Amino acid sequence: MKRKLEEQFFKFLMILCTLSISGILLMIIWTITSKGAGSLTWDIVSKIPEGGFYIGKGGGILNAIIGSIYITIGATILGLLVSIPVVLYINVYAKKNSWLATTTRLTSDILFGIPSIVYGAFGFTIMIYFGLKTSLLAGTITVTLLVIPILVRTMDEVFRVVPEDIGNAVYSLGGTRWETAKIMIRQCVPGIITAILLSFGRAIGDAACVLFTAGYTDSIPTSLDQPTATLPLAIFFQLSSPIEEVQNRAYAAALILTIIVLIISFTAKYFSKKLSKNKI
C-alpha cells in the first residue's frame, strides 16, 4: 500500500513538473501577446522610428527587425564557415581521441558556457583595438563568436554518434577522407539543421553581445560599417521608458522576435524531416 502511494505521489510530482514547462511557455506567450498585441500594428513592422517615436509618437521598429536579421544571418553563416571544418576535422580527419580533438571539444565546452556579456565586452575590446566603431560588422563578428561554440558542440554531438561503420563503408570502397566527410554531412543533415536553428535563436535574441558592438540607430544600415538597431535592444530601451505606449511597443517587439524564432523553428523542423528520409 505504502509503495503504491509513493509511486503515485512521485508520478504526480513528475507530471506537475512536466506540465509546468508548457505552462511557462504559455505564460510567456500570453504576457507578450496581451501587452504587445495591441501595439503590433502594420506601422510597427513596416516603418522606421519617426521623430518622437520613443515618447509614443508614430513609426515602427523595422530598423531593429532588419538589423537583427542581418546580424543573425551573417553570424550564423560565418559561424558555420568556421565550425563545419572544425567538426569534420575532429570527427573524420583526426584519429580517435587525438590530442587536438580532445582539446577542441574541451575548448568549445568552455566557450559554450561563457556568458554572452563577456563576449560583448571581448568584442568591444577587439573593436577598439582594430579602430572600428559600433557597427553591423562589429556586432556580427561578436555574435559569431557567441554561436561558434553552439554550432561546434551541437554538430559534434550528432557527428559523434554516426556509426563508425558508415565511415568504414566509404573507406573500404576506396573513398578518401573528404568523400567520407561528405557522406557524414549527408547523414547529419537533421543535426546540422538543429544546430543552425539553435544558433539562430541564440543569435537573434542576444542583447549583451550587440549592446557595445552594434550600437543603436533609427535608420536601416546600408553598409557594414554603420551601426544598427537590434530587436533585443529595441525591447530593452523601450521597456525602460515610463510611457505606457512605448512599453507596450517593447512587448510588441518581443512578440515579433518570438514569432521570427517560431517561424524558423517550424521551417527547420519541416526541412530536417524532409531531408532525413535517407538516413539510417
Add this chain to the structure above:
Amino acid sequence: MTTEKPHISVKNLNVHIDGNHILKNISIDIPDKKVTSFIGPSGCGKTTLLKTFNRLLDRQGNVEITGQVLVDGEDLYSPDTEVTHIRKKMGLLSQRPFPLPMNIYDNVAYGARIHGQRDKKELDRIVEHYLRGVSLWDEVKDRLKDPATRLSIGQQQRLCLARGLAVEPEIILGDEPTSALDPVSTQRIEELFLELKDKYTLVLVTHILRQARRVSDYIVFIYMGEIIEFGTTEEVLLNPREKLTKDYVKGYIS
C-alpha cells in the same frame, strides 16, 4: 600449410592496441580464390586481423602495427602504399549492413562514381549487373530511387555486397557478415559466397562453426591473438591437430 598460390601474405604481424598485445606474431598465407574463415572465441583477435588487411585498423588511435601484410606482393604497411588504392581492392561486409544515406541506385553507383565513372549508361549497367549478381535486382528494380534504408536487413546486406563488388575488388572481407541476419537471408549470403569464390578471394570472420564448415575451403583457428591451427576445413574441424582447436570445435571453450 597450403600449397595454394597466396593472395594475401602476412609476415610476423604484431598489433598492439592501447599497449595490449592483440595479435602475436601472425604469419599466414591466404590462398587465392578460396574462402578462408577465421574462427575463434570472442576477443581472440580475428576481427582485428581482418581489419589489418584493409588498413581500417590504423584509423583508431593508439595502434601499433609491425610486420608485413603483402597483397599481390605489395606491402600494405609500406609508407609508399596508397591507402585508397589498397582499400579499393578489398570489399568489406560488416556485421550489420550500413547502407549509405542515399537511394538504392546511388548506393551501388557510389563506388564507381568516386572512382571517376560519370557515364550515365555505364552506371546503369553497373548498378543492374551487380544487383543481379547478389540476386537483388528483381526485388528492387522498380524502386531504385527509394532510400536504401527501406530495404529489409537481409536485402541491405546484399545491397552492401553489391556496393562493394561494384568497385571491382579482388578480395572480399566479411566480418561476421550474417550475424544480424535471419536464417533465410543468411543462407542467401552463404550461397553468394560460394558463387563469388570463382572470381574473388574471400576472407570471413565467423563464430558460427557450421557456417565456417558450409562455406570455407580453409579455416584458421585463432586463440588469444595467436594462430593455433590453419588447414583445410576438414582438417581443422574434423581432425584438429592441436588440443585447443579440438576443445573449441567441440564447444569446451568459446
